[in-house]
Amino acid sequence: MINCIKCATELPDEANFCSNCGFPVGSLKVCRSCPECGASLSAIDKFCSQCGKSVRVVKSADENPFVTKESKSSNNAIPKMISIEGGQFLMGGAAANYPVTLTSFKLSETPITQKQFSYVMGHNPSKLQGDDKPVEMVNWCEAIIYCNILSAMQNLTPCYSIGSVTDLRTFDASSPVWKRISCNFMANGYRLPTEAEWEFAARGGKKCDPYQFSGSSDINKVAWYGENSDITTHIVGTKAPNSLGLFDMCGNVMEWCWDYFVQEFPPTAQTNPHGPQIGNMHIKRGGSWLDDFQQCTVYFRSASAPAGKSSSLGFRVCQSEIGAPI
Structure with missing residues (x-):
């Protein structure tokens, strides 16, 4: 059977x-x-x-x-993961940054596409339809469920659980049971990036690119945003990548992160921070097709409730590099 x-x-x-x-x-x-x-x-x-x-x-x-001539990315049904060597960086804007040390991890080359989401979840919730466009109208809980199902499909250990349960499809996004969710960062399955991992990758990792946007100081080279998007999402990978080979880190759609939102960063240096233990909102990063250039910078932060959905909000996935040294 x-x-x-x-x-x-x-x-x-x-x-x-x-x-x-x-x-x-x-x-x-x-x-x-x-x-x-x-x-x-x-x-x-x-x-x-x-x-x-x-x-x-x-x-x-x-x-x-699935191959399109417009895109420079791989656009497979399974996300292509880019290895990112760990290191140290100053996180946040110039007025409020703090030193963070991260171990190595992997991040998907692009935001999860509608094709990739449909492959795993069996449906496409997006308002702005297109197989190789980023999936949107996905809440934080659905992004978590996607990660666990994709992990199971790839015979990997799911990262997320509520108690001992890893099949989270039966839990409604409005249920308080989601407050009990935990992430096993030592598992080899897929997960959402932490806020620190997202920003480190957007900044070019150890290369520490000196750009306001991910990959360039010229937003038009790397991002679909309010001034050039024609009021819609676009096929992923059609703008230039950053120095790590990551596309659309800024613009196209905002991206869910794992962390609960907190207004102030901690005052001391952190190693592999995962955000606060409790909260009501989860971090979004990167800006989107309808945002201005300030919201598309590598350090701009915003947050939404876990059940929140928007045609400007998607996600990309991450994997821990098990046993990677700091």
Whole structure:
């Protein structure tokens, strides 16, 4: 017997689709989403099982329906992770910065795309549709759930749990049970970056790029923001990356971080800070397609409630480098 990765229904070994939720299982691979409704599709689907739209059959592994000429990034269904060597940096704006030391970690090359989100979650919640655009209209809790499911799909140890439970799909985003969530930073699965990891990566890591924006002092080279976005998101990776090869760290969509929001940084040096233990709002970083240039700087901070959603808010994923030295 096998179990559906989506809903855990027990299925016979020869099953191709889950009898409960319809998700492809066994040897079938989900490699795309329906252009009409965002439902996950396998390589052999001729019609979308959710909306009935006719779709193209992918005949071979060499025929990749996701490659676009516009994007400079990889744009695969599984996020490409960039290794970032740990080090020290001054976090925050010039008026309120403090020294932080981080161990090495990995960060996804781009924000999670709608294709990547649909591949894992089976639906596309985005308002501004496009497979290779960043996913948005995702709250903090849904980003956490995505991380755990993707970890399970890749046979990695999930980072997040509430008590002993790692399958968090049954918990509503408004439930107070989310206050009990914990993150195992020693697990090898996917997670949200901490605020410190996000800023360190945006600044070029140990290179400590001297730019106001991630990768350049000219925002138009690296970011889709209020003045050049034409009031919409854009395909990820169409602006220049920063020196670590990370795209869209500024602009396109804001990105959820793990930490609860606190107004003031701690007054002393920190090593691998994870933010306060309790709070009501979670950190967002990077600015978006509708923001001004100040909100797209590498040090600008904002926050939203964990159940909050917006067409300007998405996320990218992180992995700990287990055993990495400081």
